[in-house]
Amino acid sequence: MAEMAVLVDVSRCTGCRGCQVACKQWNKNPASETCFKGTYENPPDLEWNTFTRVTFREVEEGGKLAWLFRKDQCRHCVTPPCVVIPDKTPMKRRDDNGAVVADQSMTLTKEEFDEVREACPYDVPRYDPETKTVKKCTFCFDRQEAGKKPACVTACLSGALFFGTRKEVIAEGKKRVAKLEAKFPKAALFEEDVVGWIYLFVHGDDKYGMNFDPSKRLAKVALG
Numbered sequence: 327m328a329e330m331a332v333l334v335d336v337s338r339c340t341g342c343r344g345c346q347v348a349c350k351q352w353n354k355n356p357a358s359e360t361c362f363k364g365t366y367e368n369p370p371d372l373e374w375n376t377f378t379r380v381t382f383r384e385v386e387e388g389g390k391l392a393w394l395f396r397k398d399q400c401r402h403c404v405t406p407p408c409v410v411i412p413d414k415t416p417m418k419r420r421d422d423n424g425a426v427v428a429d430q431s432m433t434l435t436k437e438e439f440d441e442v443r444e445a446c447p448y449d450v451p452r453y454d455p456e457t458k459t460v461k462k463c464t465f466c467f468d469r470q471e472a473g474k475k476p477a478c479v480t481a482c483l484s485g486a487l488f489f490g491t492r493k494e495v496i497a498e499g500k501k502r503v504a505k506l507e508a509k510f511p512k513a514a515l516f517e518e519d520v521v522g523w524i525y526l527f528v529h530g531d532d533k534y535g536m537n538f539d540p541s542k543r544l545a546k547v548a549l550g
């Protein structure tokens with residue numbers, strides 16, 4: 327199997343959250359009880375039982391209000407800091423498709439987990455206090471083994487999520503950027519060299535409420 331990737335094209339995202347529901351269903355993750363806090367974001371953050379969620383941001387540009395949706399999840403980094411940096415880590419990058427997966431047979435103390443979470447530039451890993459394992463998006467590697475697309479991609483009807491080989495995804499992203507540029511001069515791919523889940527942003531990457539620390543990002547180097 328080739329190294330796989332996903333384009334997350336925010337220009338086509340309707341904020342329907344079908345991807346969130348599909349992820350919950352496939353991974354049999356229970357819902358959390360939440361309450362309304364003035365935003366449609368729900369739950370308010372990634373959790374051990376929520377591997378993906380859609381963020382909502384309101385921004386003003388040129389006197390117009392824009393409502394920006396962004397599906398958040400593990401980026402399946404090409405050189406994942408969560409695999410390389412912590413002293414003890416359950417994270418492994420699969421050779422067959424590039425999915426970064428947390429080994430569910432490895433238990434961690436909370437302190438060991440904190441090192442794993444701290445290493446991630448996007449604050450993705452979460453701790454399951456009951457099983458003492460690390461939880462996050464698996465890139466549906468089990469579905470991929472069965473020849474299927476990730477559950478979220480299958481559920482997304484707007485074309486916001488495009489799954490393919492890295493080469494196909496980057497080519498599709500560049501094609502879409504070229505079409506969008508006339509209407510959105512800031513349209514661009516985000517970090518296509520270093521991650522497997524590549525965003526296409528149209529309002530500038532600082533407008534989507536990303537929890538991102540670029541100083542933690544590792545250069546694209548071969549994994550030992």
Ligand code: SF4
Nearest residue numbers: 400401403406408446
């Ligand atoms: S986004 Fe974070 S958890 Fe996912 S592969 Fe990269 S470093 Fe690891």
Ligand code: SF4
Nearest residue numbers: 339340342343345482
């Ligand atoms: S299913 Fe697609 S359109 Fe709906 S919120 Fe998720 S990414 Fe956006």
